[in-house]
Amino acid sequence: MEDVPSLVAQAREGRPRAVARLISLVEGASPQLREVMAALAPLTGNAYVVGLTGSPGVGKSTSTSALVTAYRRQGRRVGVLAVDPSSPFSGGALLGDRVRMSDHASDPGVYIRSMATRGHLGGLAWSAPQAIRVLDAAGCEVILVETVGVGQSEVEIASQADTSVVLLAPGMGDGIQAAKAGILEIGDVYVVNKADRDGADATARELNHMLGLGESRRPGDWRPPIVKTVASRAEGVDEVVEALEKHRAWMEEHGVLTERRRARAAHEVETIAVTTLRRRIGDLRGDRRLGALAERIVAGELDAHRAADELIAGLTGS
Amino acid sequence: MEDVPSLVAQAREGRPRAVARLISLVEGASPQLREVMAALAPLTGNAYVVGLTGSPGVGKSTSTSALVTAYRRQGRRVGVLAVDPSSPFSGGALLGDRVRMSDHASDPGVYIRSMATRGHLGGLAWSAPQAIRVLDAAGCEVILVETVGVGQSEVEIASQADTSVVLLAPGMGDGIQAAKAGILEIGDVYVVNKADRDGADATARELNHMLGLGESRRPGDWRPPIVKTVASRAEGVDEVVEALEKHRAWMEEHGVLTERRRARAAHEVETIAVTTLRRRIGDLRGDRRLGALAERIVAGELDAHRAADELIAGLTGS
Numbered sequence: 001m002e003d004v005p006s007l008v009a010q011a012r013e014g015r016p017r018a019v020a021r022l023i024s025l026v027e028g029a030s031p032q033l034r035e036v037m038a039a040l041a042p043l044t045g046n047a048y049v050v051g052l053t054g055s056p057g058v059g060k061s062t063s064t065s066a067l068v069t070a071y072r073r074q075g076r077r078v079g080v081l082a083v084d085p086s087s088p089f090s091g092g093a094l095l096g097d098r099v100r101m102s103d104h105a106s107d108p109g110v111y112i113r114s115m116a117t118r119g120h121l122g123g124l125a126w127s128a129p130q131a132i133r134v135l136d137a138a139g140c141e142v143i144l145v146e147t148v149g150v151g152q153s154e155v156e157i158a159s160q161a162d163t164s165v166v167l168l169a170p171g172m173g174d175g176i177q178a179a180k181a182g183i184l185e186i187g188d189v190y191v192v193n194k195a196d197r198d199g200a201d202a203t204a205r206e207l208n209h210m211l212g213l214g215e216s217r218r219p220g221d222w223r224p225p226i227v228k229t230v231a232s233r234a235e236g237v238d239e240v241v242e243a244l245e246k247h248r249a250w251m252e253e254h255g256v257l258t259e260r261r262r263a264r265a266a267h268e269v270e271t272i273a274v275t276t277l278r279r280r281i282g283d284l285r286g287d288r289r290l291g292a293l294a295e296r297i298v299a300g301e302l303d304a305h306r307a308a309d310e311l312i313a314g315l316t317g318s
Numbered sequence: 319m320e321d322v323p324s325l326v327a328q329a330r331e332g333r334p335r336a337v338a339r340l341i342s343l344v345e346g347a348s349p350q351l352r353e354v355m356a357a358l359a360p361l362t363g364n365a366y367v368v369g370l371t372g373s374p375g376v377g378k379s380t381s382t383s384a385l386v387t388a389y390r391r392q393g394r395r396v397g398v399l400a401v402d403p404s405s406p407f408s409g410g411a412l413l414g415d416r417v418r419m420s421d422h423a424s425d426p427g428v429y430i431r432s433m434a435t436r437g438h439l440g441g442l443a444w445s446a447p448q449a450i451r452v453l454d455a456a457g458c459e460v461i462l463v464e465t466v467g468v469g470q471s472e473v474e475i476a477s478q479a480d481t482s483v484v485l486l487a488p489g490m491g492d493g494i495q496a497a498k499a500g501i502l503e504i505g506d507v508y509v510v511n512k513a514d515r516d517g518a519d520a521t522a523r524e525l526n527h528m529l530g531l532g533e534s535r536r537p538g539d540w541r542p543p544i545v546k547t548v549a550s551r552a553e554g555v556d557e558v559v560e561a562l563e564k565h566r567a568w569m570e571e572h573g574v575l576t577e578r579r580r581a582r583a584a585h586e587v588e589t590i591a592v593t594t595l596r597r598r599i600g601d602l603r604g605d606r607r608l609g610a611l612a613e614r615i616v617a618g619e620l621d622a623h624r625a626a627d628e629l630i631a632g633l634t635g636s
Binding site: 033034037038040041042043044045129130258261262263265266268269270272273274276277278281290291293294295297298299300301302303304305306307308311312315 | 351352355356358359360361362363447448576579580581583584586587588590591592594595596599608609611612613615616617618619620621622623624625626629630633
């Protein structure tokens with residue numbers, strides 16, 4: 001068993017191993033998970049969580065790296081959670097381990113964590129928010145959550161950020177692909193990366209059209225900006241940071257930040273509750289109660305719905 | 319609202335519209351679902367449920383049709399539940415509506431029902447067993463459940479039958495594909511269809527090897543037979559029926575049939591319980607209780623796990 005209070009204290013001092021250990025405890029649903037989460041609860045709520053999503057090849061990792069550099073110049077502590085299986089950060093990497101993000105590997109103000117997209121109890125919807133809480137409690141002021149914009153759970157995670165950045169790159173049909181993946185609906189800030197390539201202006205125009213950004217909005221509504229970048233040369237990255245800060249300020253002004261964080265917390269509670277109930281029901285396999293109900297169903301004495309009622313009633317409290 | 323007792327009575331008399339209506343009520347989770355299931359419970363448990371699964375192109379629909387013919391010659395009432403989206407029975411068809419199975423379309427002793435693989439509350443794991451109960455209560459003595467052997471829920475349904483038939487066809491790599499799809503573990507009877515083609519013997523040998531059928535087994539163990547068929551010409555189909563009857567007799571002799579039906583009922587109860595709890599949690603979205611919990615989490619006063627406990631305690635009693 002780990003000494004959780006000591007791990008938490010070390011994580012708050014900026015010790016990467018302690019952060020890594022805590023994330024492993026929460027994502028693996030260890031017996032100490034609840035102890036860790038209870039210890040972290042009063043320490044969280046300070047980080048600004050930015051989701052970055054986009055199809056493979058748009059330059060998500062390069063953009064994430066450039067944003068880390070920009071935030072580090074401001075002296076902010078940054079956490080990166082990469083839930084993209086194709087990301088160079090992938091493979092259980094923390095702080096330079098198998099990480100190509102060499103600019104940041106030796107920077108003690110940056111935490112990098114990758115997360116496999118499969119295999120966790122309850123999946124990403126369960127493990128990502130808890131890893132974010134660890135990074136938050138460890139003192140990261142900005143947390144960049146990089147997800148590939150393919151797959152419902154990845155899009156869901158991105159949409160659960162304080163601010164969601166959707167990345168695109170010039171090229172025929174890219175906008176259509178983004179729309180298909182459902183990521184066009186979730187952007188607070190849009191980035192057309194690789195803007196030195198042909199078609200960048202066309203992509204931005206197409207995006208502007210698809211988003212209906214030309215249409216009138218109610219006063220006070222957020223109008224998602226479209227920023228053009230060449231992340232590999234850090235061009236336009238300061239403008240992205242500026243757009244993020246504007247969105248954050250707008251959210252704070254309109255009470256949206258608290259609203260989003262409550263929605264995220266509610267979603268997290270739901271996920272944990274469903275996973276817990278599923279596990280409890282799973283524990284009943286081979287249990288006498290479920291076996292007895294099944295026997296009565298086969299005998300035609302009971303239908304499956306009334307049996308499910310009895311099963312649910314038996315789950316109470318425990 | 320439907321008159322459920324009248325629908326049930328009509329279904330027992332063999333009226334196809336009543337059967338169709340009842341299936342729609344149970345798969346769509348109508349408000350009358352529970353009334354229907356309660357009315358059906360004492361009438362079920364007589365049908366012999368046979369699952370047929372295999373990769374696309376092995377001739378599942380042709381084999382199903384040939385089995386229907388064989389069982390009809392014995393004077394048995396037959397139900398077909400096709401949960402294969404690529405099946406010719408697909409598209410909400412009942413009794414000839416958009417069905418190419420023209421041999422049986424006008425036969426009042428055959429019910430054919432297709433089931434979409436998506437869109438139902440709780441998915442196939444929820445709707446298929448309930449549709450089977452309707453066909454069972456309607457007096458079908460044999461129910462053939464045709465599923466494409468791709469995708470976890472499809473394989474799961476096939477494995478929940480009294481007897482599972484796995485179909486293959488000659489061709490390189492077919493066995494490997496079957497193994498990958500996880501369908502090799504679930505077969506009680508194996509059929510190599512299209513046995514007039516080159517490689518049928520090789521496929522049967524490969525299958526025999528992969529299944530370890532040459533190895534010794536405990537006395538009384540079931541040894542899955544491999545039957546070669548040309549379903550389009552009805553060749554070998556009587557042998558399949560014979561193998562099914564042998565398996566049924568073996569199951570009855572060894573208490574396996576009751577055991578399997580209890581396992582199926584237990585699985586059904588679990589699925590209904592999980593779906594019900596999920597829905598109840600979903601109903602809490604925007605609910606004051608969940609909102610209040612989320613507020614306390616954002617304030618750092620509570621962690622998501624303790625919040626989930628409170629949510630669960632509030633759910634399971636109602």
